Amino acid sequence: MADQKASTSIEAVESGLAAQGYIASRQIATAVYLSQQIEKPILVEGPAGVGKTELAKAIAAWRGMKMIRLQCYEGLDEAKALYEWKYAKQLLYTQILKDKLGEVLGGAQTLHAALDQLHDFGDVFFSKEFVEPRPLLQALEQPGGCVLLIDEIDKSDAEFESLLLEILSDFQVTIPELGTVSAITPPTVILTSNSERDLGDALKRRCLHLHIGFPEQRLEERIVESRVPGISQTLRRQMVGFIHEIRTLDLKKLPSVSETIDWARALVLLQSGELDTDIVKDTLNVLLKYEADIEAAAPHVTTFIAKAARSNVFG
Amino acid sequence: MRENLHRFFRAARGAGVHVSPAESIDAMRAVAQVGFSDRGILRDALLLTLAKSQDEKLALGDCFDLFFRQPEPRQERPKTNDNDTPPAGRQPPSPGTTNDAGGGPPTDGLGPLAQMLLSQDRNAIAAAIASAASAASLSDIRYSTQRGIFSSRILDAMGIQRLRDDLDELTAANPSLAERLRTALEGLREAVRDTVSQGLALYAREEAENLRNEILRNAPLARIEPRQVEEMRALIRKIARRLRERYCKPRKRQRRGHLDVRRTLRRNAAWGGVPFLTAWKRKHRDRPKIVALCDVSGSVARVSDFFLLLIHSLHEVVDDVRSFAFSSHLIEVSDILESNSPEAAMAEIMSKVGFGSSDYGSSLDDFEHEFMSTLTPQTTVIVLGDARSNNLDPRADILRRISERSKRLVWLNPEGRMVWGFGDSEMPRYATFCSVARQCATAQQLERAVSDIVASYQ
Secondary structure, eight states, rough: OHHHHHHHHHHHHHHHHHHHTTOHHHHHHHHHHHHHTTTTTTTESSSSSSHHHHHHHHHHHHHHOOEEEEEETTOOOOOHTTEEEEEHHHHHHHHHHHHHHHHHHOOOSSHHHHHHHHHHHHHHTTSSSEEEEEEHHHHOOOOEEEEEETTGGGGOHHHHHHHHHOOOOOOOHEETTTTTOOOOOOOOOEEEEOOOOOOOHHHHTTTEEEOOOOOOOOHHHHHHHHHHHOOOOOHHHHHHHHHHHHHTTTSSSSHHHHHHHHHHHHHHHTOOOOHHHHHHHHHHHHOOHHHHHHHHHHGGGHHHHHHHHHHHHHH | HHHOOOHHHHHHHHTTOOOOOHHHHHHHHHHHHOOOEEEEEOOOOOOOHHHOSSSHHHHHHHHHHHHHTTTTTHHHHHOOOOOOOOOOOOOOOOOOHHHHHOOOOOOTTTOHHHHHHHHOOOOOOHHHHHHHHHHTTTGGGSGGHHHHHHHHHHHHHHHHHHHHHHHHHHHOOHHHHHHHHHHHHHHHHHHHHHHHHHHHHHHHHHHHHHHHHHHHHHHBBBGHHHHHHHHHHHHHHHHHHHHHHHHHHHHHHHHTEEHHHHHHHTGGGGGOOOSSSSOOEEEEOOOOEEEEEOOGGGGGGGHHHHHHHHHHHHGOOOOOEEEEEESSEEEEEEHHHSSSSSHHHHHHHHHHTTOOOOHHHHHHHHHHHHGGGGGTTTTEEEESSSSEEEEETOOOOHHHHHHHSEEEEEESSSSOOGGGTSSBHHHHHTTTSSEEEOOOHHHHHHHHHHHHHHHHHH
C-alpha cells in the first residue's frame, strides 16, 4: 500500500540523515521527504544554532550532491545572487575584435545593411559565454541536481524575496537577453530564517514551513551521542538535563544545540565524568554568550545539577 | 477522503490559518504521499504545508486534534473494504453491523433508527450521527445560536420522525421496550448535541472572531472593559501592521526617478564613458516626522494609551517619532515607550504624569519652552485630547506658533463634534489653528487618522 511505502521512506530519510550525523526529529524527516516528493522548497525557521544550516549540509552529504550556499545580507541583489554580465570581458572582446568588426561591416554598402549586421553581432555578446552565473543560476545549472541553501533569508531586503519567487515555484529564471533558464534537475532548496523580519506571504506560500525549536531531551541526547562519541552516558544525560533547565530561565540568548555540542566537547576534553558545581561554573561561558546571562544563571547552577541528576535516576 | 480534507481546511480557516486554494492543493499532494494511516505523520504533513508561522502551527495542531477526535468507527470495526476510508468514517452503517452486534429482543417492524438504538451498537450510531451531520452540512454552522437548528436537522436526517412513530406504537404494545428506546433516544440527543458543539468549536471560530473584531473596532476606546483591553491591544497591533504593509512598499518603489547623466558618466569613466552602470536620480521626499502630544489625564487616558501603542508599533514606517504625554505638565515619553513592554511603559507614563486634571495651557507652555526646536517644516504634530482645560487659560497662541512651525497640525478628539465648545471644552479655539481636527473615539477612526497622516508623506 502507498501508506506503507510512505512511512518507510520517511524512515529512510531519518536514517540517511543519521548516517551523516544529523539526528532529525520526525517532523524534520517528514519535511525533507515531502519536499522531495512534491518538489517544494523548505523554509526552516527557528532560533540560532538548532541546526538549520546543518540540515542542508546533511541532506547534501546524504544524497552525495553538491551544496550551493547563498548567504543573504542587506543589499543583496540580482547581480550578486543570480547572474551578471561579464562587462569587462565583453568590452575586451570588442576591442580585440575591432578589426574583425571592420571586416564584417566593411562588406556592407549602406548604413542600413551595416546596422543589420551589427544587430546579429550584438546577440553574440549577450550570449551564455558572457554570463557570470551566481549561486542561484549555478544551482539551476547543476546537471545532477544539488542542494541550494539560501541562508538567513530574513537578512535580505524585501525586494530580494520577489526575485526568488520564480526560482522557488518553477525552478527557472528569466534572463531578459537569453530567455528562460530551467533547472536540469530541480534542486533541493532549503531557506533558513531567524525571523528577524516577517517574510512575505508569497514566499511562504511557495515553501513547506518547518520550525525547528530546541529538541526534546531524548533527541538532544541522541544528537550529542552522534556528535561527541567519547562522552559517557551519565554525563550526557546530566548535561542535557542541565541545559534543559537552563532553557527555562529568562535569558538573552538561550543555549542551543550547537552550544550543547560545544559544551559536551569541552567536558570531554576536561575529562569530567559527571557534572559538579565547579566544573559547570568554569565552563558556563561555553554555554552562555552574555555576561548578564552567566550572572543570571550562576545562582541556579547547584539546583539545576541536582535536578538533572534526579531526573537521571527516574528517567 | 477528499471531502474530509476539505472540511479540515474549513476548520483550519476557522482556527485562523489562512488556507488558499493553492495551499490546499499542496496539502492534498502531501497527504497523497504520506497517506492517512499514521496520524502523527499526517499531522506533520498538514502542519508543514498549511501553517506559515509558529503561531499558525500551534493553532492548526489544536485544530487537527479536535477535528480528528471525532467518532472513529473504522478503527474498531472489522475491515471490510480496502479503499482508503476516512479516519472519521462518513459512510452509513451497513445493515450487517446493526444486527450482529445486537442480540436484543425482536425488533421487527421498527424503523432503522430504532433498531440501531436498541442494538446499542455505538459504532454504528456514531457513524450514523457523522453521516447525518454531513448531510445537514454541519460545517456551515457559524454562531452558537444555531445549535438548536443544527441539532434538529441532524436528528431529522437520522429519521427521528420514524422513531417517534415507533415509540407511539411501542408504548401501547411493549412498554418496557419503549422505555429502553426512550432512554436510548436521550443518549442520542446528547451525542448529537456534543457533535454540534464540536462542529461549532471547529468551524465557527473565524466568524465569531471577525464579529468580535468588528464590534471592537467600532467600540469607543475610552469605554473598553478591562477584559477587552488585551484584545484591543492585539487589534491595534494588527492595524499597525496593516498600515506598515501598506505604506512601506510604495516608498521604495518610487525612489527611482530619471537617469542621472552626470553620475552615470562619472561612474563609467573606466569604460570610456560607455554607460554600463546606470545611476538614477533620487526623488526628494520628506522623511516622515511625527510629534505626538497625548493627553493622559483621567478622562482620556485609555484612548491615549492605545494611541501611543499604535504610534510606536508604526515606527517602522515613521522613522522619527517623538511622543509627549501631559495632563497638567508635559514630559517626553519616547524613551519610556521604546525601552519597555507596552504594559510597563503605560504604567510608568501614568505614574509620572497620568490621571491629573488636565491643564492644556501649562502643558503647551512646557512644550514651547523645552521642545519647540524639535519641530521642523516636515513635522506633523498630532495632539490627542479632549481639549477640556478646566477653565484654565488654553494658551491657544502657543498652538498657533506650533502650527506655524510645523507642516501640519492634526487634532484628534475622542469627543464628538457635537459637544466641542460646550462646558470647559476649548476645542473651537484650538481648531482654528489645526490643519485637521476630527473625532477619534474608536479603533477604526484611529486607523483612518493615522493612515491619512502617513499617506501624506508618500
